[in-house]
Amino acid sequence: MSSDYYEILGVARDAGPDEIKKAYRRKAREMHPDVSDDPDAAAKFKEVSQAYEVLSDPQKRDMYDRGGDPFGNGAFNGGGFGGFGNFGGSTGGFDFTNLVDAMFGQQSSRGPRPRTRRGQDALVRMNLELAEAAFGVTKPISVDTAVVCPRCNGSGSEDGSEPVTCGTCRGLGEVTHVQRSFIGDIRTTQACPTCNGYGTVLPNPCVECSGDGRVRSTRTITVKVPPGVSSGNRIHLASHGEVGPGGGPAGDLYVEVNVAPHEVFKRDGDNLEMVIKLPMTAAALGTEIELPTLEADLPDADPESKTVTLDVPAGTQSGTRIAIDGAGVPRLRSGGRGQLGVTLLVQTPTRLDEQQRELLRELAEVRDETRPEGSVQKHGRGVFSRLRDAFANQ
Incomplete structure (x- = not known):
């Protein structure tokens, strides 16, 4: 590689500190011996690090631009890098933590x-x-x-x-370990094991x-x-x-x-849903039903609020939902309450005595329904969905 530090990093001679730092991160990632397959990677990485050390230091850079020796100890001739034993010239070793900071833009907690x-x-x-x-x-x-x-x-x-001040780290809260490697002395910093990083210990x-x-x-x-x-x-x-x-x-x-879960009510947002079974005759003739409200679970609630009257119109069909406004759940962040939805299931009697059976026969004759013809009903999603949900909650 060239001995021109600006050329080594690939920056102009008037490049600013940020540009130099970015160029070094890029070159260091490319040339690091643990990453690159280039047989000369160690030597190239050494030159990249040397170039960054000079150009990132205003005093050394000024001396270099004037043609002087920024190290002043023969580092350019191998004294500071001989056998990689003193990587970094006057630093006396290579700080691995600083390399990570420079390459990835991280700042270690010091x-x-x-x-x-x-x-x-x-x-x-x-x-x-x-x-x-x-x-x-x-x-x-x-x-x-x-x-x-x-x-x-x-x-x-x-x-x-x-x-009191920790005797191991002398109040720094961290200790540095030096390890020899083919690129020189690698220093790593970690929290002090004696004070756990506090810098002080309790006597x-x-x-x-x-x-x-x-x-x-x-x-x-x-x-x-x-x-x-x-x-x-x-x-x-x-x-x-x-x-x-x-x-x-x-x-x-x-x-x-x-x-x-509640044994009677099912919550749907701010609404409460319940299912009521209704005899066939009541559905046909219409009726009024006294229903419990959720307030019935509160021992100190007003007795009048614990029930509500439901008006079932004559001819109500199974699966009909009747909504009672203001009897649902109070809204969390606004006033008012949701609905209490009541789905009615009309029950057909399964056990009839002879008198009841005769009355139903008379009713069928009056309504001309002794031999009714079944009619195909195009079902809507709403009715069957309500019936499915109602049976599922029985």
Whole structure:
């Protein structure tokens, strides 16, 4: 490859820092010995890295542009790169973490992490009856979560002493390991195993929480469920989640609602659906039926709201749905309520005594239906769908 650093990276002599960095990432990915099949990949990768080291440093770049030696220690003649033993000239080794940052645009977390941090959010599930979900309820739930340690009050220290600087990382929160390779010394950085990245250690950690400042505990929280919720809805309780390490602020708690099936009513959005069996004579003559409402499941509801009167017109056919407005589920985010839909199933008697049988024969003769001719009815989806759903819910 050429010894012209600008030509090596493929940039103009007036290229800016961002352009130089992008060019280096591209070339480094192409020339890295672990990626490239080129037998000269190691040498080319060395030149690309050398070019970037010079052109990315304003002082070294200025010296190079003036014709000087930016390293000042014979690195151009092999002193700094002999046998790849001192990759990077004055750096004394090759920092693998910096290479990853340069190639992929990532920034490693440097420095110690704080002991006090925000806690995680938590999710619990609450089972509700249909009436509770429809009209709202306030009820307690048990949550197994992290709380502030009662022994150390979140400090993590047994005797209230302050943390001291870690002797392994000297307060940096991280340690560097050097490994020899064919491209030189590769340095990798990771969290300090002694202080776990905090940069400090507790001389006398709390025996209850082992220095974390929090413990697991089951606590009871009262949840107010608004009217109209349905399965899958979540209630957000700010700052009721897990307490953070070091007694940090708590995360949020999300309560997911699960509504149990009802033995009479089936919910469809804001509507309630129910099926009523009706004798053939009542359907033919018409009648009034007293029906229970969902309020009947509430012990403290107004007695008048626990029933509703359904007017069945004469000649009602099986599968007919009659809607009662305002008797369904309260709408979650707006006023009003849905419908109570009542699907009627007309029942034909199966056991008749002789008197009943004779009366039906007389009725058939009067209506000229002793030998009726069946007529083909083009069915509509609505009637049969209602009948199917009605029988499925019996």
